Amino acid sequence: MTLFFQRGAIDKEHLKFVLRMLPIDVSFADEDDVLRYWSGRTYRTCDPHFIGQDIRACHPAASLDTLEAILAAFKSGERDVAEGWHDDDGHFNYTRYTAVRDDEGVYRGILEVNSDLTEARALDGQQALPGW
Numbered sequence: 001m002t003l004f005f006q007r008g009a010i011d012k013e014h015l016k017f018v019l020r021m022l023p024i025d026v027s028f029a030d031e032d033d034v035l036r037y038w039s040g041r042t043y044r045t046c047d048p049h050f051i052g053q054d055i056r057a058c059h060p061a062a063s064l065d066t067l068e069a070i071l072a073a074f075k076s077g078e079r080d081v082a083e084g085w086h087d088d089d090g091h092f093n094y095t096r097y098t099a100v101r102d103d104e105g106v107y108r109g110i111l112e113v114n115s116d117l118t119e120a121r122a123l124d125g126q127q128a129l130p131g132w
Helices: 012-021 061-076
Strands: 002-004 009-011 025-030 035-039 081-088 091-101 107-116
Touching: 002 012, 009 012, 061 081, 061 091, 061 107
Parallel strands: none
Antiparallel strands: 002 009, 025 035, 025 107, 081 091, 091 107
8 A cells, every 4th residue: 555645655564664763752643532543662651452542541630631722722723733841760851742634724633742852952063964
């Protein structure tokens, strides 16, 4: 199966490899708040049974009010991005929620991206081209 995008196409096997190698963790829940996908270290403690379930089921109770506010703002079109960051055991973690919208601007779900920016925050100077 090949997936066609605005610029190019990729088969599902290569897409699986690409998603696995991204230096971020990703989750996606659809417009009905059903968790459809996650990958990465951030979700290592998540039980696979959460796939196909309401996203509220896999969030701690202390975060549910914030999650509800984000979902309401995204669904109403009031906002498209919510961000947060924190230190966790020596790691600086950044989380970005983004409203996923179709070509007509209709809300189709929520994308969560988590990044460990610890090493990036320590960079100094510049290295214009990748090297080692």
